[in-house]
Amino acid sequence: MRIASLTDFLLMRIERGARPAKGAGAPLNRQIYQAIREAILSQLLPSGWQLPSSRDLARELAISRNTVTYAYEQLIAEGYLETRAGSGTFIADTTPDQIPEIRLNTPPLTDPSGQSELSAHGALLIQQAGVSDLQWGPFMPGVPDVTLFPNKIWSRLQNKHWRRSRAELLTYGDAGGYLPLREAVAEYLRIARSVNCTANQVIITTGIHQSLDIVVKLLGEHGDSAWVEDPCYWGTRSVLNSLGIKPVAIPVDAEGMRMRLANLRQPPRFICATPSHQYPLGMVMSLSRRRMLLEYAATRKVWIIEDDYDSEFRYGSRPLASLQGMDTDDRVLYMGTFSKTMFPSLRIGFMVVPETLATAFAIGVSELYRGSQVFMQAVMADFMTEGHFASHIRRMRVLYAERLHLLQAAIERHFGDRITLTGGEAGLHLALGLPEQCDDLAISRAARAEGIVARPLSRYFMNAGARHQGLLLGYACVPNEQIAPSFDKLAAIIKTHWK
Numbered sequence: 001m002r003i004a005s006l007t008d009f010l011l012m013r014i015e016r017g018a019r020p021a022k023g024a025g026a027p028l029n030r031q032i033y034q035a036i037r038e039a040i041l042s043q044l045l046p047s048g049w050q051l052p053s054s055r056d057l058a059r060e061l062a063i064s065r066n067t068v069t070y071a072y073e074q075l076i077a078e079g080y081l082e083t084r085a086g087s088g089t090f091i092a093d094t095t096p097d098q099i100p101e102i103r104l105n106t107p108p109l110t111d112p113s114g115q116s117e118l119s120a121h122g123a124l125l126i127q128q129a130g131v132s133d134l135q136w137g138p139f140m141p142g143v144p145d146v147t148l149f150p151n152k153i154w155s156r157l158q159n160k161h162w163r164r165s166r167a168e169l170l171t172y173g174d175a176g177g178y179l180p181l182r183e184a185v186a187e188y189l190r191i192a193r194s195v196n197c198t199a200n201q202v203i204i205t206t207g208i209h210q211s212l213d214i215v216v217k218l219l220g221e222h223g224d225s226a227w228v229e230d231p232c233y234w235g236t237r238s239v240l241n242s243l244g245i246k247p248v249a250i251p252v253d254a255e256g257m258r259m260r261l262a263n264l265r266q267p268p269r270f271i272c273a274t275p276s277h278q279y280p281l282g283m284v285m286s287l288s289r290r291r292m293l294l295e296y297a298a299t300r301k302v303w304i305i306e307d308d309y310d311s312e313f314r315y316g317s318r319p320l321a322s323l324q325g326m327d328t329d330d331r332v333l334y335m336g337t338f339s340k341t342m343f344p345s346l347r348i349g350f351m352v353v354p355e356t357l358a359t360a361f362a363i364g365v366s367e368l369y370r371g372s373q374v375f376m377q378a379v380m381a382d383f384m385t386e387g388h389f390a391s392h393i394r395r396m397r398v399l400y401a402e403r404l405h406l407l408q409a410a411i412e413r414h415f416g417d418r419i420t421l422t423g424g425e426a427g428l429h430l431a432l433g434l435p436e437q438c439d440d441l442a443i444s445r446a447a448r449a450e451g452i453v454a455r456p457l458s459r460y461f462m463n464a465g466a467r468h469q470g471l472l473l474g475y476a477c478v479p480n481e482q483i484a485p486s487f488d489k490l491a492a493i494i495k496t497h498w499k
């Protein structure tokens with residue numbers, strides 16, 4: 001149905017409850033604007049239809065001309081109406097709000113998951129997603145015991161900053177991060193990880209995921225390749241995939257990454273490695289492999305990305321020196337995180353870049369992410385300089401060593417030496433090897449139904465031929481008394497799948 005007379009239509013609209021009592025509700029010009037807009041959207045007024053002049057409409061409605069002019073001007077500004085010089089005001093051909101209607105009339109998507117809407121990189125990222133939908137409970141790998149975090153100290157430090165409430169902590173962050181935190185991190189890394197750095201080289205990020213993201217964005221070209229350990233952390237693959245960098249799987253042995261001649265002949269742009277504690281299998285990269293990687297990177301101008309995610313927790317010996325500390329050619333980009341030493345939802349991490357790149361990275365982080373968590377960075381800086389960070393790590397290291405032994409004992413009790421265990425020297429999890437006939441995905445699913453997280457090792461491999469069956473078992477976040485009973489449940493499931 002089309003409107004025969006705009007005047008009658010508006011009189012009805014205004015009279016039909018829309019006209020408010022004097023002084024209440026929408027002003028008259030707004031009511032006219034809304035009524036015409038609705039009529040256009042519901043196609044009661046077709047495009048190209050000529051409206052009466054503002055003078056005529058005002059006279060017929062017995063209202064001031066200004067009221068009509070205001071409504072018309074608003075509709076013109078929003079694109080519902082258009083004026084044609086010398087001829088008057090018309091309903092515009094295409095009104096902005098028609099666009100969703102046109103979409104609704106398109107045939108429904110054949111793929112209800114929406115995957116077909118994704119870019120090639122987006123689809124790859126989602127297809128290969130490795131993140132678990134559970135992030136807490138026995139045996140979640142890579143998660144510290146956040147229930148033992150010293151919240152009282154943290155809230156005291158936090159309150160101190162809130163009381164002062166300085167604008168610098170509440171506005172966007174400085175390029176590179178909050179300076180006192182950069183200084184505290186630099187000092188910590190020099191002492192604890194033998195990293196060669198000044199505070200200027202330390203860039204604060206939201207964690208290793210973001211550090212990797214910015215490194216690839218600033219130093220990589222679309223289509224470049226990156227060597228990754230096989231197996232490796234799913235997050236590394238995901239970030240690379242999402243940025244159009246091709247991950248090339250390099251197998252690992254007891255000494256870490258083992259490159260073949262064919263690999264060496266084709267230098268990648270990046271080498272992503274976890275030299276202090278291979279993720280997820282747990283070995284340490286040997287000195288000769290470290291030297292070889294550094295030499296190769298220097299001669300072929302390759303960037304080494306050192307992911308040093310959990311080496312603070314080393315049982316029995318001191319944490320190992322970083323690869324960055326051995327680098328004399330500025331080829332290593334070092335990455336660390338507070339996700340394991342503090343708590344994951346803090347989302348603060350750091351990287352150390354060569355001096356020559358420090359300014360570019362500080363600007364890059366501000367430009368892309370506008371810094372992050374400045375307030376929390378200030379609290380973190382105090383937590384470090386007042387000595388709480390070091391003592392929290394010391395306390396947790398003792399506790400995690402206990403939990404590691406409890407889990408090793410439970411595994412031993414059920415399987416003796418029929419099962420191989422790796423990664424027990426450091427970190428927050430163990431890798432438990434299963435016979436190749438076992439289906440770790442099925443075991444993981446069955447465990448999940450019992451409330452146990454046992455991540456399947458095979459999912460961490462890229463090369464199907466190299467894939468091993470196994471489970472990643474995190475012990476750090478499991479209370480001592482729950483370790484044996486939880487493993488009893490898991491062992492029962494493993495035994496039903498043991499072939």
Ligand SMILES: Cc1ncc(COP(=O)(O)O)c(C=O)c1O
Pocket residue numbers: 141142206207208209210233235274279307309336337338339344348349
């Ligand atoms: C090897 C490795 N790198 C990086 C991360 C994640 O670090 P972040 O929380 O700082 O992004 C993890 C988390 O489990 C990890 O295992």
